[in-house]
Every structure is written in C-alpha cells, then in structure tokens.
Amino acid sequence: MKLIYDQNYNYNLGVLKYLHPFDGEKFKRVMAELQDVVVDKLAPLKAINLNVVDEYLNELMRLKIRDEVFIFRALEVPKIPFVGFDFLDKKILTPMRLAVAGTLLGAEKALESGEIMWNLSGGFHHASNLNMEGFCIYNDIGISYQQLRKNGKLSETDKVLIIDVDAHHGNGNAYSFKDNENVHLLDVYNEDIYPTSVFTRNRVNFPVPLKSGVEGCEYLEKLTQALELITGNYALAFVIAGTDVLAVDKLGGFKLKVEDVAKREKIILSHLKTLEIPTVVTGGGGYSKQSAAAIAAAIKACSTL
Template identity: 85%
Template sequence: MKVIYEPRFNYQLGVLKYLHPFDGEKFAKVVSELDGLNIEIIHPNGPISTKVINEYLNELMRKLVLSKTLVLRALEVPKIPFVGFDFLDKKILTPMRLAVAGTLLGAEKALESGGIMWNLSGGFHHASNLNMEGFCIYNDIGISYQQLRKSGHLSETDKVLIIDVDAHHGNGNAYSFKDNENVHLLDVYNEDIYPTSQFTRNRVNFPVPLKSGVEGCEYLEKLTQALELITGHYALAFVIAGTDVLAVDKLGGFKLNVEDVAKREKIILSHLKTLEIPTVVTGGGGYSKQSASAIAAAIKACSTL
C-alpha cells in the first residue's frame, strides 16, 4: 500500500479556519504520525487541470464554480466581504484540485499494480457535475472515472464499486452515477442527518442506513454483513473513509472511537483484497481533532495488506 500526499492538500487559512469545523491541516498531521514507518508516500504532479474539470461539469456548473458567493455557500461558511475569489482559489480550490489529482493518480496506480492506494484527501462525495455542496466542490471519483474511461484504464463494461463509510450519505456520487449500471454503491450512513434526498438514497445498491448514536460494535457488524453481499468481479473500488463517525465529531452523530475506525478500514480493505479488487481509499469528511489520529491508526492497521 502507498499513501498519496502533497503538502498543499492542507488548507492554510489563518484565522479563517475557525469559520468551519473541518481540520484543514490534518493531512500534515497524519503524515507526521506515520513518520518512521515503512510506508511509501507519493505525490500528484500538480492540481487536476481546469480543462479536465470542465469536461466533467455541465455548462451551468462551469460558471457557478467561478462564483465566490456560491462557492462559499457550498463550503458552508458565511459570505466574507474582504475575501476575493482569487484567495478562495489559492487557499481552498487549488488544494481540492490537488486532491482530485491524488484520487486519479491512486486509481491509475491501483489498476496498474492490482493493489491498494490511499489518498489522504479527496472523497468529495456531495459534489456532482451539476452541483457543489457540503464542503465538496469537485467530485473527484466522478472526474477520475471519466478520465480512466478516456485513457483506456477502464472500459465501458468494467464494473466499479464505491464503498462510502463517511457518516453522511454520498448523494453526489449517487446522482453522478444514477444512470450507470456498472457503478455499484455501498453506503453506510446516518439516516437521521443531511443529506436526506430519497432519490439519491434509493440509487444505492447496498444501503446501510443507521440511526444516530450507533456504537462501534453494531456499526462494524452491519458493515461486515453488507460487504458479504459484494460478489462478482469489479475492475476497481473507491473507498470514502470519512472519520466523521467518531463520537467526538459534532456532525456525524455516531459513536465510534479511533480503534473502531482502524478496524473498519481493515475489514473493508481485507475483503477487497480477498476479492482481488484494486482499490483507492479517499479521505472523506472528519470534523474533530481526533480525525488525523484515526486516519493514521487506520493506515497503520492496513499497512501490511
């Protein structure tokens, strides 16, 4: 397994970082906790190009993503008069485009090696080609899938699996692949919280809706049962490993601890390895100070797979 990281994944926002609970500098903290371990870290060459992104977005979204007001709304922060679009582009959108490049790089390397790649960022599962919301501007999995098809890494008939264990339902991915029968989704989410679209929830092939307050034992049991339903051949799997399932996270509503998160990722990746499915893990959400430690613990637990 290799880890994908670029220092510019981190959101260097100064005092503005207090406007949103997301720990924008957690990626550097993860790498620091992995220091000294025999884990290879690779880097994307640069941000995904706006040309590639525009190929994915519909015509209206190409214009909307250039609006400071709408981007701030999607980032769930108040309108800030003295902050211009150039600042947002440099401090937030460029790190996100780097994350998209990381997911695409991970997918390419996973397909080439047949192994596991772990992108510390990415997992922007609320975005689609028609919308941006929930701190997600670009849908990195949708863009990566498009580019993998274009480059020939994936064929039209190749089956792809998305396993989403972020606490929030992945409505952006569900919408993006609503008409693609070759992309299957397994989604473990808190059914009591955002997003509540029944349309996108119904698109999930293997839904695992859970109530607020679920603890680690029940969560892992339900996840394992869902994974056992995965049969057949998949050319590639994406995993959205959000840490907002932690009990200390104020947005997820679940009660897992760091050890549960590490077990979760090991259960998923062990199962995918048994099925010989190349896999790229993406970061997803995580809004607590334990998020970095949970990611690092999960990587350590899975490093020998």
C-alpha cells in the first residue's frame, strides 16, 4: 500500500474554520500519527488543471465554480463580504484541486501496479458535473474517471466500482454516473440525513441504507454482507472512507468507534485485494477531532495489505 499526501492538502481557513465543523488540518495530524509506520508515500506534482475541470463541467457550472456566492453556498457557510474568490481559491479550492490530482495519481498507479493507493484527501462525493454542495466543489472520482478514459488507461467497457462508506449518501457520484452501466456503486449511508434524493439513492447498485444510531457491530455486518455481492470483474475500485460515521461526529448520526473504522477499511481492502481489484482510497467527510486518529488507525491496520 502507498499513501498519497501533500502538505498543501490542509486548508488554512482563517475565520472560516469557525463557521464549519470540517477539520481542515486533519491531514497533517494523520501524518503525525503515522510517524512510526513504514508506508511508501507519493504526492501529486501539482493541482489538477482548471482546463481539465472545465472539461468535466457543464457550461453553467464553469461559471458558477468561479463565483464566490455559489462556492460559499456549497461550503455551507454564510457569504462573508470581505472574503472574495481569490481568498477561497488560495485557501480552499487549490487544496481541493490538489486532492483531485491525488485521486487521479492514485488511480493511475493502482492500475499500473495493482497496489492499494490511499489518498488522504478527496472523496468529494456530493459534487457532480452539474452541481457543487456539501463541502464538495469538484468530483474527484468523476474527473479521474474521465481522464483515465481520455488517456486510454480505462476502456469504454471496463467496469469500475465505487464503495462509499461515508455516513452521507454519495449523491454526486450517483448523479455523475447515472447513465454509465459500467460504473457500479456500493453505498453504506444514513438514510435519515442529507442528501435525501430518491433519484440518486435509486441509482446505487448495492445500497445499504441504515438508521441513525447504528453501532459498529451492525454496521460492519451489513457492510460485509454487501461486499459478498461483489465479484472480481472490475478494472478499478474507488473507496470513499469518510470518518463521519464516528459516534462523536455531529453530522453523521452513527455510533462507530475508532477501532470500528479501522476494521471497516481492513474488511473492504482485504476483500478487494482477494478479488485482485486495483484500488484507490479517498478521504471523504469527517467532522470531529477523532477523525485524524480514525484515519491513522485504519492505515495502520491496512499497512501490510
């Protein structure tokens, strides 16, 4: 397994950090917890080019994604008069585009080597080519898939699997791939919370909707049952490993512990490795001070895979 990280993944949000529960600097805390763990590391050379992003977006979204009014809305914080697009681009959008490059790098390396690649950031599963929401501006998996098809590393008929274990349903991915029968989605999510789109929930091939308050034992049992439906006929898998499933998280509504998250990732990655599916893990959401500890524990649990 190889880890993908750049110190510029971290969001230096300034005053904005008081307006949203996302821990923008958790990535460096994960690295601090991994000081004694031997894991090969890679970093994207630069943020994904805006021209590549534009290729993915529809015409209206190309305009919206450069407008701070729409960006504030997607970041779920009120518009701040003295904060303009340049500040947002430097502090938030560029780190996010760097994360997109990390997901693409991970996918390319996974396809080349068959190894598990773990991108600490990314997993922006609420964004699509038509919308940005839920603290997700760019759909890194959608953009990566587009580039892999463009550069010939995936063919039109190659099957791709997205396993989403963030507490929130991945509506952006479901919408982005709504017409692509070769992209299959397994989504374990809290059915009681945002996003509640019936259309995108119905797009999921292997849905695992759970109620608020689910604890680790039931969660892992339902996940394992869903994974048993997955066969090895996939060229590539993406995993969105959100830590907002933790009991201390204010937004996820589940009651998992740090050790449950570590078990979850090991169950998923062990299954995918057994099926010999090249895999890239992405960060997803996580809105508690335990998020970094859970990610680090999961990486430690999976470091020998």
